[in-house]
Amino acid sequence: MSLINVTNLTYAYEGSYDNIFEDVSFQIDTDWKLGFTGRNGRGKTTFLNLLLGKYEYSGNISANVTFEYFPFQVEHKDHNTLDVIEEMFPDYLHWKLMRELSLLKVSEDVLYRPFDSLSNGEQTKVLLATLFIKENSFLLIDEPTNHLDMEGRKLVSDYLNSKSGYILVSHDRSFLDHCVDHILSINKTNIEIQKGNFSGWWDNKLRQDNFELAENEKLKRDIKRLSDSSKRTGNWSHEVEKSKNGTRNSGSKLDKGYVGHKAAKMMKRSKSIEQRQQSAIVEKSKLLKNIENADSLEISQLAYHKSQLVELEKVSIYYGDKRVCADISFSIEQGERIALLGKNGSGKSSIIKLICGEDINYTGTFKKDSQLKISYVSQDTSDLGGNLSDYAANNGIDESLFKSILRKLDFSRVQFEKDISAFSGGQKKKVLIAKSLSEQAHLHIWDEPLNFIDIISRMQIEELLLEYSSTILFVEHDREFCNNVATKVIEL
Incomplete structure (x- = not known):
């Protein structure tokens, strides 16, 4: 076991004013099966490329492992699959490769066919098998399911579940649930890691969202109540202050010291209410930052004259x-x-x-x-x-x-x-x-x-x-x- 430490990571694409990551820090255990989730465009693939050292960034990423990326870019797709594997991993052991291919139900004859003659599913399985026999490597697996049918997804999911030491980017809920034990999520304003599969993370997120929505409504009511109370107290204080120069109904002079003391006391109470109001506003500002905008979509189909x-x-x-x-x-x-x-x-x-x-x-x-x-x-x-x-x-x-x-x-x-x-x-x-x-x-x-x-x-x-x-x-x-x-x- 070793750790990947990400410290104060900040990155923006050249020419962009917006940081994709800003002062981000977290740790990843290299024994984890880490599912990586987040909405399109949030920077999942960018983060994998940062781990691979492809971009310059501020902050620090330290690790005692070699990162390997899936899918591996095959330059000579017309070469036999065995030659492609040797290009990826010249020192591979054949028996280890055959063991992995057997787990993925890939027959040996694919090794002697041109790589581009393999189906997309076969290519996916061959690349995964080759990368997993590299020792001291941590795999960055970027959306392996896009070229897999339902049966292929189940097979690869079972395979990954038997392994460890990878980050998996996938948008297939069932696939993630079956083969990850931690979730790394890129939210709207932060990055967080939770133990468990996707469904567990999603349930926790919904609970947190519902809590924040309820807390937000409560604070909105509190802020309005305190604002109204502050205004009333301020008005009372102002009226009392104005009365310092007035007279009592009996015609006798007011005790200006008493009235001034009362006005000051009312003003102090008003300030206290304002401070409580500001505290409530600050607390409110901490909420709802990571609630996703998922407004309802609409579809308006034309009616047809036949059933x-x-x-x-x-x-x-x-x-x-x-x-x-x-x-x-x-x-x-x-x-x-x-x-x-x-x-x-x-x-x-x-x-x-x-x-x-x-x-x-x-x-x-x-x-x-x-x-x-x-x-x-x-x-x-x-x-x-x-x-x-x-x-x-x-x-x-x-x-x-x-x-x-x-x-x-x-x-x-x-x-x-x-x-x-x-x-x-x-x-x-x-x-x-x-x-x-x-x-x-x-x-x-x-x-x-x-x-x-x-x-x-x-x-x-x-x-x-x-x-x-x-x-x-x-x-x-x-x-x-x-x-x-x-x-x-x-x-x-």
Whole structure:
């Protein structure tokens, strides 16, 4: 066991006026299985890069371990996988590698195939296995689930649970719960570490938020009461002071010493109330700093003149001579939230492309009304660029509504001035979702919409789909999201 000490860490990107981290200090035990969470754009990947020594910063980071980053950047993807592994770790022991690959259910034959011929899931497992056989290393695992199907996520989660000594960035609640024992969270105003899994951290956060909201309301009432009392006491003091030059009803002179003493006493009481009021204001200012803005989203789908929107009966899809799926039968009815599940390569995206109107070679019966309007969210964000205003105009959506949705998904106003190509992966996916929610459509089709998106935003989207009678077909490998949202599951 050793410690990673972070002391007075301050960092801002070059040319930026805002610090991502400011005077941050904490300790990490290298035996921990540390889950790393926080909203998109808060600096999770930036912190991993600081540990790797990629940026200059103020403060100090000290550790007696070597940091290894996942995913490792493979330069020669056309080389055999075994050669790629030797490039990563020239001194590896073959038996140790085979042990790790066996735990991840990866067959030995992948070692003798070109790395780029492996599926995304196989690539993920090979890189993890190689990094975990390096001794005296602490792994920085950045979003390993994005290319894993549900079965792959379960397998990798079990694998990580058998290990220790890593920081894991993931937005999949079930995945985190199964394989971490501490949570490092980047909040709005600080960084904190708690023992336990994500669900335990989230329950604690909700309790703290509810306490602070109740305390905030109590202090608001106290401040108003003290303010009113201070004004009354001040007015009394002023009236008593004015009476020093007056007379009693009997015509006799006032005792000015007594009146002055009484006025001073009232003034002292007024000052005391003001001090208590200021103390209450100071206490109030300590609250609500880390309560996340998670305003409700809205979806306004167009009504359709038929209850059934789409029907597939014994549909098989082909790419050339290769059949990617066979005898698929289901329908989409108004108000249904359908999860399309299956392993990677089982034809989920092909089914979606067929429904969306792409020219797909298929057999069987496929029915879709020509008047049906579909809003589609793609897996791919690589072509996004330009500013948000032009993006809204080019896609024919209301700019104010579009930006309002992005604000609710934790976009700062500064973000609106940046080029979309400079956004994080999660922010780009939010752009696609905000566009989709701004479109007039009868049916929403989302292909892996939650990749890279933070957990709080996932919960917002979840609540949106549950609150409205939305009709949606989606592909998603987040088990918790599927369990909570889907009214029907189609498994390929």
